[in-house]
Amino acid sequence: MKRWNILQADEKEVSALQEALKINRNLCKVLVQRGIKTFEDAKNFFRPQLSHLHNPWLMKGMQKAVDRIQLAFTQQEKILVFGDYDVDGTTAVACMYRFLKSLYPEVGFYIPHRHKEGYGISKKGIDYAKEHNYTLVVALDCGIKSVELIDYANTLGIDFIICDHHLPDEKIPNAVAVLNPKQKDCNYPYKELCGCGVGFKLICALCQQLQLPTAKAYEYLDLVATAIAADIVPITGENRVLAFFGLQKANENPNAGIKALATLSQAKMPLRISDLVFLIAPRVNAAGRMDDATKAVQLFIASSYEEALEYARLLHTDNNTRKESDLNITTEALQLIAQNEDWVHRKSTVVYQPHWHKGVVGIVASRLIEHHYRPTVVLTENGNYATGSARSVPGFNLYEAIHACREYLISYGGHYAAAGLTLEKHHIDAFRDKFEEVVTATITEDLLIPEILIDAIVELKEISDKFYNILQQMEPFGPENMTPVFLARGVQDFGHSRIVKEKHLRLVVRQDNATFVGIGFNMADKFPIVQSGQPFDIVFKVDENEWNGQKNLQLRVEDIKPYEN
Incomplete structure (x- = not known):
């Protein structure tokens, strides 16, 4: 059994928003719960603009970081782009490497080996930089806690710029520049950027300083959106704008690596944020989990689709190995617990x-x-x-x-x-x-006891194409803007419900004069409640089912309980 937690919203605020937007009251309730309370809030939410992105110079340390990179250009120093082995780290490295390399030849990259070096900046990585005469390292998605290692790099004459988003300790590393909106005295207005997002802001600042078109930074938005999706950061504020336009880029003019992974994973176009989370991210992460994440960066910096496809195949294979391994280990672990x-x-x-x-x-x-x-x-x-x-x-x-x-x-x-x-x-x-x-x-x-958060109680007759159209405009979904979950009370089986493939439940439910088809994955055990002839309550998301070229709204059922009057 799951706990059902029905979220509440201030009724006056809901009424005021409904008056302003003239849309379904329950949708207004969902928006108010998510901090959208005025017409202006709703306009910014439903119609994101790249002009809503914050000024990169508001981030503490930005001027120092930009100046140090410019100095490296003029002194012809070698620059090493260093990043973590997960999606956030590898996309961040790919963006920064491609951007710097487009301006200046002496750029390399380094990804630590998960099992040999562990997370973050490593001594081995610093020694690699020394050995290959790199005097400036730009570290992405890591470094905020590497106090001793940065001290060690300083003794070797290697400067660090840290771009991180993890919570800093009291002591900040003695780097040339530290970019992290979570630093105590950083006035940057949005605190929830991912590591790739922080790197992106540095690219934006460099574009301004070097008088390059801002569009040059926007070339990397699909990679930034992939990092946002994979790193489970809130999809609010600036992250929402970046994810929205990043998805647009992934669908219209994608990075060759994203295109290759989408093809291999048989993703349906257009890509949605859930495709980045469940199809693209696991394949990128698998490289670091099973082997070496360097090839994930090589995938994203590939100069042609054919080259990207070669690396994508390697990641795809790693992911299949990872799936097999995690299934076997899970089965063994469950047996251990049972014994x-x-x-x-x-x-x-x-x-x-x-x-x-x-x-x-x-x-x-x-x-x-x-x-x-x-x-x-x-x-x-x-x-x-x-x-x-x-x-x-x-x-x-x-x-x-x-x-x-x-x-x-x-x-x-x-x-x-x-x-x-x-x-x-x-x-x-x-x-x-x-x-x-x-x-x-x-x-x-x-x-x-697992909990289901329910946004609103609705009647099935409220669910229309217009209702669904507004839900779609609330995308991209993610933390702090999850796909809305609804509860319909006292629905009845319309007589065509059945178990599908031994474990799923296909429902046909009716409430008053409204009838809907629903699918409940792995919910065959709830069939007796449906068959009982008694009314029951269902918790669901609204989605679309396409069959023989026909699109129809359907309920994606999350839970079922007997009706409580």
């Missing part, structure tokens, strides 16, 4: 096998939460140690729970929802018990 009767009743999960692939343990932790809804740690062997990833359930501070178990850990890091950790293998059992003790003491019972 240990005590674990089944715990409020946390900690599993370990030495042969599991360390590139997929984070994904496996998320998969296990789908089956056993509780904070989860998946560990594997790494040399003499056990290392792994942890994932949380919404509302529970995972980092704090792991911090409370630090007596058994060699190292750990992360945030509210996800973390990484390393420990001695002989401490695994002690850590498992301590983690369970901490979770049991701090988690509330309701957090152990």
